Amino acid sequence: MIETSDQIFVLLLHWLVSFLPAPWQPVASAVLCAAAIVCLFPALFALAVWLERKGLGRMQNRLGPNRVGPFGLLQPIADGIKSLTKEDIVPLSADAAVHFLAPVVLVVTVFMGFAVLPMGRNMVLVDLDAGLLFYFAMGASTELAVFMAGWSSRNKYSLLGAMRAVAQMISYEVVLLLSSVVVVMITGSLSLTRIVEAQNHYTWGLPHWYIFTPWGLAGFVMYAIAATAETNRSPFDLPEGESELVAGYHTEYSGFKFALFFLGEYVAMFSISGLGTTLFLGGWSAPFSFLTWVPSWIWFFSKLMLSIFVFIWLRGTLPRLRQDQLMNFAWKFVLPMCLLNLLVTGLWRFLGDGWLRWVVCSAILLLAYVGIALGEQRKKHIGPRSYRYAE
């Protein structure tokens, strides 16, 4: 019974595919899984849009949408109908082919990332040996779509927004990869299913998730920072800030193409949260050993929605970073901490089991964090505020 509810989607897939002749079964299975992903994540996108608007509204002491259905739950449907029926304006001097292809390339590469995420026990679309590398390769292709959008619009604001977005994404891509390398070092494999299985063990009822280790916690924090920057979310959303650059690289897009950019951004958020869950939060494994009767896919999607909620929370709480502050932060603070984390992970592996490695690794990371932060603070000479023109 527990086994059935855990594997219910896998059993459903096998039952549906068994109606076809044997040579067609692998292709049909892959097509059905891909169709399920393409249907599920836009539905989650609608839920996330509602959650964001309501959540941000409440954090900013206002109500958020509440007219279009009970608690505004049908608001995403209204938004969808609006975006489908709006006129699609393409500027006269815009490069028509590239302007059309940019949202297409973005959405395609973002959805490709889901192919390697294990969403439950035995529930991964393709079990690649180099799964993590595939995910990052698809993420790198996303930057090209952003550039195509900004350049093809023949608009200075779009081009500025695209350049800023690409510079930000390249800087934080380095941080993203380096903070994921520590997980690969300890697990010994690039395959995401093996990474989740390595975290699926319990000691005294508590799981072996990588976030509960010093290097895992540091790696997770840096991964979260890099993930927020990669998807251009606040506090790193200068490329698309409404008060800065009109709308950045998607200024000249209206109607359904804008909806595709919006969809691409949120689905990228889901995808990168899914990867963070797999690498650091144990993927589909339950938090306590007495909770393993709950189906694995419920745990995966709960952790995913929790990550989305944290993204929304960050957006409502922190002010936006300026472009040079953002780049300084990446190259001068987060990257050295990432490299130090690599060293600490090596120490963890070779110091042997016991309390010593916990103390040593935590001490090194804490001292480095406090030291670098205090050092940067002292260099800035922040004194009382002085006004240039008001006195």
Added chain:
Amino acid sequence: MNLVFYLLAALTVAGGLAAMLLKNTVHCALALTVAFAGLALLYLDLDAQFAGFAQLLIYVGAVAILVVFAILLTKGSETPKDGVFSRTWLAGLAVAAAVFAVLAWSILQSVSRLTQAAKAPAVTVQQIGVALISRYVLPLEIVAVLLTVALIGAVIVAMHEKEGGAQ
């Protein structure tokens, strides 16, 4: 030599031809990206997973963006008035033909040495990692030094430009 190979080869060659024949430089850069992606798909067709994904990550994710930035930040994005073909095209054709002849000869030599029943080796990422650390550690270290030199050089060039502008 199956259908997938022919399709991917056609895609790669079309990307390369478009990169040469299109008038707008940014369009050429994007067509070159399609050629890179076609190469990556060819590697994946041969079951070389690491090579294929590394090709996508490095070429499409970094080199293509570098090319595009270089075109944007210089004046290259405007269509040149004198046309895109150079005046010394005959010498260029001779050199290209010579390079093609050498490459074709070496490939045909290696093909004739392989038996028909030879299967592609299944290499895992772990084997590549072990080989990099044990047998190919010297090239690895040299490449690391090269990358560090490039990084430091880029920072120095940018720093001198700022000081020159301030003076």
